[in-house]
Amino acid sequence: xxxxxxxxxxxxxxxxxxxxxxxxxxxxxxxxxxxxxxxxxxxxxxxxxxxxxxxxxxxxxxxxxxxxxxxxxxxxxxxxxxxxxxxxxxxxxxxxxxxxxxxxxxxxxxxxxxxxxxxxxxxxxxxxxxxxxxxxxxxxxxxxxxxxxxxxxxxxxxxxxxxxxxxxxxxxxxxxxxxxxxxxxxxxxxxxxxxxxxxxxxxxxxxxxxxxxxxxxxxxxxxxxxxxxxxxxxxxxxxxxxxxxxxxxxxxxxxxxxxxxxxxxxxxxxxxxxxxxxxxxxxxxxxxxxxxxxxxxxxxxxxxxxxxxxxxxxxxxxxxxxxxx
Numbered sequence: 184x185x186x187x188x189x190x191x192x193x194x195x196x197x198x199x200x201x202x203x204x205x206x207x208x209x210x211x212x213x214x215x216x217x218x219x220x221x222x223x224x225x226x227x228x229x230x231x232x233x234x235x236x237x238x239x240x241x242x243x244x245x246x247x248x249x250x251x252x253x254x255x256x257x258x259x260x261x262x263x264x265x266x267x268x269x270x271x272x273x274x275x276x277x278x279x280x281x282x283x284x285x286x287x288x289x290x291x292x293x294x295x296x297x298x299x300x301x302x303x304x305x306x307x308x309x310x311x312x313x314x315x316x317x318x319x320x321x322x323x324x325x326x327x328x329x330x331x332x333x334x335x336x337x338x339x340x341x342x343x344x345x346x347x348x349x350x351x352x353x354x355x356x357x358x359x360x361x362x363x364x365x366x367x368x369x370x371x372x373x374x375x376x377x378x379x380x381x382x383x384x385x386x387x388x389x390x391x392x393x394x395x396x397x398x399x400x401x402x403x404x405x406x407x408x409x410x411x412x413x414x415x416x417x418x419x420x421x422x423x424x425x426x427x428x429x430x431x432x433x434x435x436x437x438x439x440x441x442x443x444x445x446x447x448x449x450x451x452x453x454x455x456x457x458x459x460x461x462x463x464x465x466x467x468x469x470x471x472x473x474x475x476x477x478x479x480x481x482x483x484x485x486x487x488x489x490x491x492x493x494x495x496x497x498x499x500x501x502x503x504x505x506x507x508x
Contacts, residue, residue, distance in 0.1 A: 187216035187301045188239075188281045190273065191289045194223040194266050200289040200427065202444040203437055205238060209447045210440065212293035212416075213455030216301065217281065223269050237449040241277065243269040246369065264382040270350065271368040271383065279357045287417065288351035290425060292437060295416040296455040300402070304356045307396045308348035309403035311384075312474060316392075317343040319385040321378050330377050337375065341392050348395050350384040351419050352403040364390075400467040401458075414466045416458060 189208055193201040201220055208214040219239040222230060230240050246268050270286065278284055285300050287293070300307075311319075320343070323334050337343065371386050372379070379385035404415035406422040418433070420426040426437035458466075 184280065185216040186281060187283045187285065188219050188278070189214050189216055189285045189287065189297075190219045190221055191287050191291075192221040192223065192243075192266070192269055193225065193289050195225050195229075197289050198225060198229050199441060201233075203427070203441040204287060204289050204291055204293070205233075205236075206444040206447055207291075207293040207440040208287070208297065209449070210443055210453060211295060211455065212297040213453045214285075214293075214297055215452035216285070218449060221269055221272060223266055236444075236447060241272065243272055246271070246372075264376070264379075267383045268372060270387075271365055271372075273353075273355060274360050274364045274368060276360065276362065278355075279360055281357060284353075284355040284357060286350075286353045286355065288419065288421070290420050291351065292418045292420065292426060292433065292440065293416070294418055296457040297402075297416065298455075299457055300354050300398075303354045303396070304358075305396050306356070306359060306391050306394060307354040307398050308350065309352055309398045309400055311347045311349040312405050314347050314349075315344050316341060316347045316388055319347050319379070319381050319388050321380050326378065333375055333378050337378070337389070341389065345392075347384075347388045348391075348397075349403055349405065349419070350387050351405075351421065352398070352417055353387075354398070399463050400470040401463055404470050415470065416463075 189205075191201050191204045205218055205220075208218070217239060218237070219241060220230075220233050221243055222240050223243045223245075230242075233240055245265065272278075273284055273286055283301055283303065285297065320334065320337070321330070323331060326334060368386055368390060371389055372383075375386065375389065401414075401416045403417055403419050405419045420431070420433055420437075424431050426433040427441075428434065431437070
């Protein structure tokens with residue numbers, strides 16, 4: 184048993200995705216802690232492939248039968264919520280056998296060493312791209328009267344204009360797990376599920392409001408807005424076209440990792456050089472600029488007069504910045 188564990192969640196439709204995730208974490212991420220699959224409704228025969236590799240399996244029980252959450256009224260797929268709510272199992276006593284949990288969604292590609300994440304304290308995540316807490320909730324204007332009351336209740340408890348985090352990457356210090364946390368998450372999902380636009384993510388943002396710590400953007404570089412092949416440590420392909428779709432610009436990278444799953448040997452972890460702090464900060468800076476420029480494509484609009492000043496002082500630096508964006 185190692186001190187840290189890397190976890191992903193998958194159902195029967197995401198077995199290949201889980202294999203790619205673990206493979207990329209092994210070959211590219213140099214992960215040398217334990218590996219664990221949160222399994223929801225996956226056949227035992229398929230789970231054996233993971234166990235033979237030394238990957239631990241935690242079989243999730245269905246949560247929503249008890250909770251009776253049904254927010255399909257607002258066009259949210261109930262089955263999706265049924266699956267992603269299993270992330271709450273991360274906050275059970277079972278996981279206290281490790282010091283830290285590194286959770287990664289199964290639509291992620293690990294591209295570089297993730298060992299800097301191993302000993303972080305508290306709960307750590309990357310801010311969600313252009314999303315505030317209110318954007319994690321169903322639009323108030325389309326709610327029925329009962330759910331509008333819940334929305335207003337939340338608005339009184341939290342400042343919904345605050346930044347939110349993306350639950351696709353979470354580093355959890357198990358010291359935060361207490362005997363009531365799992366039940367607290369379930370109670371909040373049961374109460375507020377109908378106003379949660381993003382399922383588990385909304386509830387986690389309510390629960391860890393003002394408690395989460397911000398990770399650099401390279402640790403969860405999302406493709407919401409088709410940002411392209413950005414320089415990142417953890418690439419989160421959560422856009423409409425997924426990395427395993429043949430038309431994706433990430434398909435070759437994803438399929439190569441998937442094919443190498445059968446070759447991983449967890450007894451012999453790979454030694455991968457970690458990015459320097461400078462590279463992490465610079466790459467995160469360019470990812471942030473690219474997000475800001477998504478609509479405008481105009482460097483002067485983002486950095487104001489500095490764009491013109493940079494261009495006058497150093498045309499080459501100006502060209503370099505624009506090229507990176």
